[in-house]
Amino acid sequence: MEPFRLHLFVCTQQKPEGVSSCPASGSLLVLDALDREIQTRRLNLEVQLTTCGCMGLCDEGPVMVVYPAGVWYRHVQPADVSEIVDAHLAGGKPVPRLVWDDAPAMKAMSLDHGEKFRAAIAARDKAGILPDRLDQMIRGYMPSRCLLTALELDIFTAVADGANAEQIGTKIHANARALAMLLNALVALGLLSKAGEVYKNTPESARFFAQGSKDNHRNGLLHTANIWHRWSTLTDAVRAGTRIPIGRDDSPEWTSNFIAGMQRNAKDRAPLVVKALGTTGVHRILDLGGGSGAYSIAFAKASTDMRCEILDVPEVVPLTADYVGKAGVSPQVSLRAGDMLQDDFGSGYDIIMLNAICHMFSEEQNQYIFRRAYSALAPNGRLVVQDFILNPDKAKPLHAALFSLNMLVSTDAGASHSELEYTNWMKAAGFTEVCRINLPGPSSLIVGSAK
Ligand SMILES: C[S@@+](CC[C@H](N)C(=O)[O-])C[C@H]1O[C@@H](n2cnc3c(N)ncnc32)[C@H](O)[C@@H]1O
Numbered sequence: 253m254e255p256f257r258l259h260l261f262v263c264t265q266q267k268p269e270g271v272s273s274c275p276a277s278g279s280l281l282v283l284d285a286l287d288r289e290i291q292t293r294r295l296n297l298e299v300q301l302t303t304c305g306c307m308g309l310c311d312e313g314p315v316m317v318v319y320p321a322g323v324w325y326r327h328v329q330p331a332d333v334s335e336i337v338d339a340h341l342a343g344g345k346p347v348p349r350l351v352w353d354d355a356p357a358m359k360a361m362s363l364d365h366g367e368k369f370r371a372a373i374a375a376r377d378k379a380g381i382l383p384d385r386l387d388q389m390i391r392g393y394m395p396s397r398c399l400l401t402a403l404e405l406d407i408f409t410a411v412a413d414g415a416n417a418e419q420i421g422t423k424i425h426a427n428a429r430a431l432a433m434l435l436n437a438l439v440a441l442g443l444l445s446k447a448g449e450v451y452k453n454t455p456e457s458a459r460f461f462a463q464g465s466k467d468n469h470r471n472g473l474l475h476t477a478n479i480w481h482r483w484s485t486l487t488d489a490v491r492a493g494t495r496i497p498i499g500r501d502d503s504p505e506w507t508s509n510f511i512a513g514m515q516r517n518a519k520d521r522a523p524l525v526v527k528a529l530g531t532t533g534v535h536r537i538l539d540l541g542g543g544s545g546a547y548s549i550a551f552a553k554a555s556t557d558m559r560c561e562i563l564d565v566p567e568v569v570p571l572t573a574d575y576v577g578k579a580g581v582s583p584q585v586s587l588r589a590g591d592m593l594q595d596d597f598g599s600g601y602d603i604i605m606l607n608a609i610c611h612m613f614s615e616e617q618n619q620y621i622f623r624r625a626y627s628a629l630a631p632n633g634r635l636v637v638q639d640f641i642l643n644p645d646k647a648k649p650l651h652a653a654l655f656s657l658n659m660l661v662s663t664d665a666g667a668s669h670s671e672l673e674y675t676n677w678m679k680a681a682g683f684t685e686v687c688r689i690n691l692p693g694p695s696s697l698i699v700g701s702a703k
């Protein structure tokens with residue numbers, strides 16, 4: 253029994269540049285058009301649309317198949333989609349000019365493709381050629397660096413509604429020849445379009461990277477651009493066992509980008525944390541290293557009785573005040589400039605939060621914070637750690653393992669830590685019950701309850 257009346261498979265198999273493939277002939281645009289058309293006509297309860305890998309008919313792409321009847325389409329373009337949806341998906345009649353029903357030819361082509369593919373893999377293997385996966389990993393920094401430089405130079409804002417390289421260069425004070433090379437690479441990466449000599453933002457770049465757009469993420473992303481300089485010290489940091497100072501981390505601009513980067517991640521996660529912890533019986537919260545204040549703001553908005561206190565370093569507190577003020581919760585959220593490794597925490601808190609904090613510190617520093625947090629909690633209070641949590645072998649998940657290196661190049665003794673480590677440290681501090689709450693996304697909560 254089929255769960256859906258029809259099931260569409262659209263081939264989206266990526267292949268190296270220059271090799272025939274369905275994505276190279278436009279299958280991702282077809283997929284997008286199909287999805288929109290199916291939703292618009294409310295066919296989504298009857299028609300399931302999924303992607304699939306190579307079917308061996310790459311020269312005839314974009315290829316798609318409609319089951320259960322097994323109707324194969326080839327050379328489908330976005331302009332064909334509304335006809336296919338109307339005639340076939342809604343009306344039950346396939347579109348003859350696009351249907352490919354020469355089964356023997358299709359089978360022969362597919363088998364031939366499979367044979368050639370396996371032979372090519374075997375020949376590459378025999379010749380000792382570096383596998384594509386490794387080659388791509390080695391060069392992975394190139395697209396990233398192009399985009400980070402474009403953000404640093406604020407190119408997407410300078411492109412505005414369309415401009416040539418000279419006009420953009422005048423706005424951002426860049427060399428015309430070098431800038432044209434970067435702009436062309438951004439076109440190749442699908443971040444700009446080009447008609448004649450005029451460059452334009454793609455809808456995505458205009459939305460997420462240009463000033464004036466409400467979804468502009470540039471300030472927060474500039475933190476990643478700053479971090480890139482730290483990552484270039486990784487080799488030396490691994491030799492030295494700690495970060496190598498690069499002398500660019502303490503400017504007001506760096507701090508402001510850092511907190512904007514934190515806010516970018518935290519503002520969508522904060523309501524999830526409030527939901528996971530609940531507000532029943534919670535009146536006072538201490539938010540250690542609160543950054544932009546996103547978590548305190550979310551708790552304050554969830555209950556008018558809530559009082560939150562944010563402790564952060566003196567350079568950050570004025571930025572926190574700005575975010576808290578703009579959120580309209582200043583009467584509920586107080587700010588304290590200080591050092592969580594030195595200063596007294598106070599007492600009587602129902603929750604003490606450590607969101608994205610513990611990875612900055614060593615085992616000893618975290619244990620010291622946990623012990624003092626235990627003493628600062630009210631009866632039945634909770635210590636909440638939110639972080640990228642490693643598996644016991646510390647080799648997974650990937651984002652937590654990579655983030656550990658981010659902390660190696662950024663801090664004196666920070667790292668990603670495992671659930672077992674957090675649990676042991678909390679129990680050693682006096683917490684009797686410790687549990688993990690998984691949130692959507694890469695970070696999880698470890699919650700210790702004080703009796
Ligand atoms: C990675 S950010 C996390 C910010 C916030 N909790 C969030 O999740 O968005 C770390 C924060 O801890 C603050 N911080 C670092 N060392 C600190 C210390 N010794 N005492 C107080 N705050 C500190 C930083 O200024 C920054 O705001």
Ligand code: FES
Nearest residue numbers: 263274306307310
């Ligand atoms: S890439 Fe689509 S059939 Fe091969």
